[in-house]
Amino acid sequence: MAKKTVLDFVDMKRKGEKITFLTAYDYPIASFAEKAGIDMLLVGDSLGMVVYGLPGTIPVTMDEMIIHARAVRRGAPNTFVIGDMPFMSYQSSTEKAVENAGRFMKEAQMDAIKLEGGRRVINQIKAIVDAGIPVMGHIGLTPQSSGQLGGFKAQGRTAEAARELILDAIAIQEAGAFAILLEAIPPEVGEAITKRLAIPVLGIGAGLHCDGQLLINGDMLGLVEAFTPKFVKKYANLAEIITGAISEYIRDVRGLAFPEEKHTYKMKEGEAEKLAEFLKSLDSR
Numbered sequence: 001m002a003k004k005t006v007l008d009f010v011d012m013k014r015k016g017e018k019i020t021f022l023t024a025y026d027y028p029i030a031s032f033a034e035k036a037g038i039d040m041l042l043v044g045d046s047l048g049m050v051v052y053g054l055p056g057t058i059p060v061t062m063d064e065m066i067i068h069a070r071a072v073r074r075g076a077p078n079t080f081v082i083g084d085m086p087f088m089s090y091q092s093s094t095e096k097a098v099e100n101a102g103r104f105m106k107e108a109q110m111d112a113i114k115l116e117g118g119r120r121v122i123n124q125i126k127a128i129v130d131a132g133i134p135v136m137g138h139i140g141l142t143p144q145s146s147g148q149l150g151g152f153k154a155q156g157r158t159a160e161a162a163r164e165l166i167l168d169a170i171a172i173q174e175a176g177a178f179a180i181l182l183e184a185i186p187p188e189v190g191e192a193i194t195k196r197l198a199i200p201v202l203g204i205g206a207g208l209h210c211d212g213q214l215l216i217n218g219d220m221l222g223l224v225e226a227f228t229p230k231f232v233k234k235y236a237n238l239a240e241i242i243t244g245a246i247s248e249y250i251r252d253v254r255g256l257a258f259p260e261e262k263h264t265y266k267m268k269e270g271e272a273e274k275l276a277e278f279l280k281s282l283d284s285r
Contacts, residue, residue, distance in 0.1 A: 001034070001037065001078050001079075002078065003078045003079060003080055003111075004039055004040070004079075004080050005080070006112070006134050006178040006179070009039075009040070009080075009178070009179060009200045009211075010178075010198070010199065010200060012039075012200070012211070012212075013198075013199075013200045013201075013211045018211065018212050018213070019039050019040060019200060019202060019211055019212025019213075020037075020038050020039045020040070020212060020213065021038070021039065021040045021041075021042065021202050021212050021213060021214040021215075022038050022040075022041060022042070022214065022215060022217055022220075023041070023042045023043070023044040023046060023047075023050075023214070023215070023216050023217050023218075024041045024042070024043060024072045024075070024076065024081075024217060025043060025044075025047040025050065025051050025068045025071075025072065025217075026051075026068065026071050026072065026075070027071045027072070027074055027075035028075065029075070029217055030071070030072040030073075030074075030075025030076040030079070030081075031075040031076060033076060033079070033217075034075065034076040034077075034078060034079045038076075038079060039079075039080065039212070040079070040080045040081075040082065040212075041072060041076055041079050041080070041081045041082065042081075042082045042084060042114065042214065043065065043068050043069045043072050043081065043082065043083050043084055043108075043110070044084045044114075044216070045057040045060045045065065045084045045085075045086045045087070045143075045144070046084075046143070046216055046218075047060065047064070047065075047068055048060040049224075050216060050217075050218040050223070050224060051068070052064075056143060057086065057087060057143045057144055058087045058144065059087075060086040060087065061086060062086055062089050062100055062103060064086075065083060065084065065085075065086050065089075065104075066083075066103060066104070066107050066108050069081070069083045069104060069107075069108035069110055070107070070108045070109075073108055073109050073110070080111045080112070081110055081111055082110060082111065082112045082113060082114050082136055083101075083104035083108060083110040083112075083113050083114070084113070084114050084115075085097070085100060085101065085104075085113055085114065085115040085116075086144075087144045090115050090121070090124050090128075091121070091124075094123050094124050094126075094127035095127075097115070097124040097127055097128055098127050098128055098131045098133075101113045101128045101131065101133045101135075102131065102133065104133075105133055111134065112133070112134035112135065112136055112178065113128065113133060113134070113135060113136070114135070114136040114137075114138055114181065115128075115135065115136075115137070115138065116138045116139075116142035116143070116144050116145065117137075117138070117139070117142060117145070118137070118139045118164075118165070118167075118168025118169070118171060118172060119167070119168055119171045122171055122172070122175045125137065125172060125175040125176065125177055126175045126176060129175065129176035129177070130176075134178045135175075135176065135177045135178065136177060136178065136179045136180065136181060136202075137168075137169070137172035137175075137177045137179070137180040137181065138180070138181040138183065139155075139165055139168045139169060139172070139180065139181075139182060139183075140154075140155045140156060140165060140181075140182045140183040140184050140185040140205075140206065141153065141154065141155050141183040141184035141185070141205075142183070153184070154184040154185065154186070154205070155183075155184060155185050156185040156186055156189040157185075157186060162185075162186070162188075162189045162192070165182075165185060165189055165193065166189070166192060166193055166196070169182075169193045169196070169197060169201075170196065170197070173197050173198065173199050177199060178199055178200075179199050179200040179201070179202060180193075180197065180199060180200075180201055180202070181202045181203070181204065181214060182201060182202070182203050182204070182206035182210060183203075183204045183205060183206065184204070184205040184206070184229070184231065185205070185206050185207075186207070187206065187207025187208065187209060188207075189206070190203050190206035190207040190209055190210050191207060191209035191210075194209050194210050194211060195209075200212060202214050204216075204231060205229065205230065205231030215232065215233070216232070219232040219234070220232060220233065220234060220235050220236075221234075221235065221236045221238045222234045222235075222236050222237035222238050222239050222240070223238050223239055223242075224239075225239050
């Protein structure tokens with residue numbers, strides 16, 4: 001499978017072909033996603049919650065993101081993979097933004113980076129693009145700003161709020177971003193933005209009219225039991241399957257049903273007798 005490029009995604013938008021987008025944080029899931037034919041992967045800072053059990057994304061560091069990005073790249077060498085800029089890796093200055101975006105490219109061989117925010121981070125987007133690094137914007141519910149937004153709540157639900165999102169989206173495109181992610185906004189707003197932008201518009205809880213869809217793998221695979229957002233469709237319940245498998249293993253071990261003979265290794269011919277003689281002499285001392 002040939003890795004898609006930013007030009008391929010623009011062409012898919014033009015042809016009306018939907019882009020499939022999923023998060024991945026480790027080698028196994030990345031390899032499964034590539035095998036399934038996913039178009040694009042995001043090493044999201046959502047790993048703070050999905051992998052580390054944190055209450056949000058704020059504590060996630062650049063070093064942690066790089067470690068997981070490397071694993072995903074190894075698992076999906078032929079897939080377009082995006083590194084998610086964690087909190088305070090880009091907000092304080094354009095110089096810091098470019099430096100950390102560059103780390104994703106140099107240390108983890110990412111194809112692009114994603115950062116949150118609209119017009120307030122336009123200078124950072126421009127600087128990263130000018131450095132030759134593809135950028136995906138992210139507006140709507142931006143988890144790194146959830147404190148300002150009053151929690152993990154849908155955005156753009158009034159005409160004025162929708163207007164601000166549309167202006168943010170246009171500004172992100174004009175800054176040179178190759179794509180934009182819309183999170184937790186009404187479908188009418190998602191459709192309005194998608195129709196007005198030339199770049200691909202991906203959605204996570206932003207309606208059917210976006211150019212593609214993103215889901216968090218832990219949500220869609222049923223690995224996260226604590227909370228499931230409204231926009232999630234579960235395609236599996238791996239938490240139940242995994243818990244059941246571990247419970248069965250515990251029963252087998254305690255009941256002497258595991259390991260069976262087929263799970264063990266035999267000594268070479270004649271060696272068991274030699275061992276028995278040694279043990280006999282050892283025990284007679």
